[in-house]
Amino acid sequence: MNAGIDIMATQLDSAVTAAQRIGELLGVISFATSGALLAVRKNLDIFGMAVLACSTALGGGVIRDLLIGRTPPAAFTDLTYLSASLLATLVIFFRHPTSKLTRGPLEIADAVGLGLFCVTGTSVAYAHGTGAPTAALLGMVTAIGGGVIRDVLSGQVPSVLRPDQELYAVPALFGSTTTAALLHFDAYQAWTGLLAALVAIALRLLARRFQWHAPQARHTRRQKEAGE
Numbered sequence: 001m002n003a004g005i006d007i008m009a010t011q012l013d014s015a016v017t018a019a020q021r022i023g024e025l026l027g028v029i030s031f032a033t034s035g036a037l038l039a040v041r042k043n044l045d046i047f048g049m050a051v052l053a054c055s056t057a058l059g060g061g062v063i064r065d066l067l068i069g070r071t072p073p074a075a076f077t078d079l080t081y082l083s084a085s086l087l088a089t090l091v092i093f094f095r096h097p098t099s100k101l102t103r104g105p106l107e108i109a110d111a112v113g114l115g116l117f118c119v120t121g122t123s124v125a126y127a128h129g130t131g132a133p134t135a136a137l138l139g140m141v142t143a144i145g146g147g148v149i150r151d152v153l154s155g156q157v158p159s160v161l162r163p164d165q166e167l168y169a170v171p172a173l174f175g176s177t178t179t180a181a182l183l184h185f186d187a188y189q190a191w192t193g194l195l196a197a198l199v200a201i202a203l204r205l206l207a208r209r210f211q212w213h214a215p216q217a218r219h220t221r222r223q224k225e226a227g228e
Contacts, residue, residue: 019190020120023197024061025084027116032057032085034109035150036092037102042154050089052150057085057113060145064121064138068128107208110147114168115201118143118175119193123183132180139176143200144169163216167207170214175200 035056039049058075065073075081097105121142126135144160147168151158159165178196182188206212 019193020123023116023120023193025080027113027120028057028081028084029088030109030116031060031113031146032088033092034106034113035146036089037096037106037109038150038154040092040096041102041106046089046093049093050086052153053089053092054082054085055153056146056150057088058082058146059149060117060121060142060147061124063145064125064142067138067141068125068130070124070128108205111171111201111204111208113146114143114172114204115175115197115199117146118172118200119179119197122176122179123188123193126180126183132184135183136173136176136180139179140169140172143172143176163213165213166204167212167214168204171200171203171207174203 032053035052035054036049038056039052042048044052058081061081062073062075065071065075096102118139120139122135122139124142125138126132130138148158148160160168175196178199179188179193182192182196
């Protein structure tokens with residue numbers, strides 16, 4: 001009886017690990033695609049596309065790994081992530097919409113990467129001994145870090161810091177907090193992690209659709225109303 005339970009537990013752990021791996025790869029591909037699409041909008045060459053794609057896809061994970069003491073970071077030890085980023089770059093290089101029509105695909109790819117990385121980043125941090133609150137924060141860093149690097153390299157203020165941009169960090173924080181709670185109460189499985197990622201993705205896309213913004217200081221709103 002106990003042997004059967006142990007086998008089931010091992011199979012469940014293997015399924016969760018496989019789902020984690022798949023989620024990380026999909027997140028890498030999504031963020032690499034968003035970086036490459038932004039490079040198309042900026043009229044960069046193939047090298048610039050590769051730099052933006054890899055920075056976006058791997059930057060958040062590198063920051064997380066350095067903070068939790070996971071050195072060298074996984075991006076430098078497992079070339080699968082780098083290969084996936086470069087492959088996504090090549091696909092966008094040969095098959096992409098015109099620079100005027102990249103906004104929609106870029107936003108969707110960015111939202112998918114955000115949702116997947118906030119979940120996988122949290123679970124990686126938690127597995128390395130951080131508490132649930134710290135894991136949630138590191139999950140958010142994983143999700144938004146690559147986008148910040150992408151925006152800085154492309155010469156613009158990061159979206160997460162711009163008051164005119166829709167909610168970005170909040171969906172990531174919601175997804176990472178939900179994941180941390182699931183891990184803390186031993187309720188994290190492949191389907192619950194996927195559900196948390198889908199909710200984060202939906203929140204980001206809804207924020208874009210309905211122009212949801214974070215609240216600003218009252219004097220800032222008054223200045224806008226006064227036209228200053």
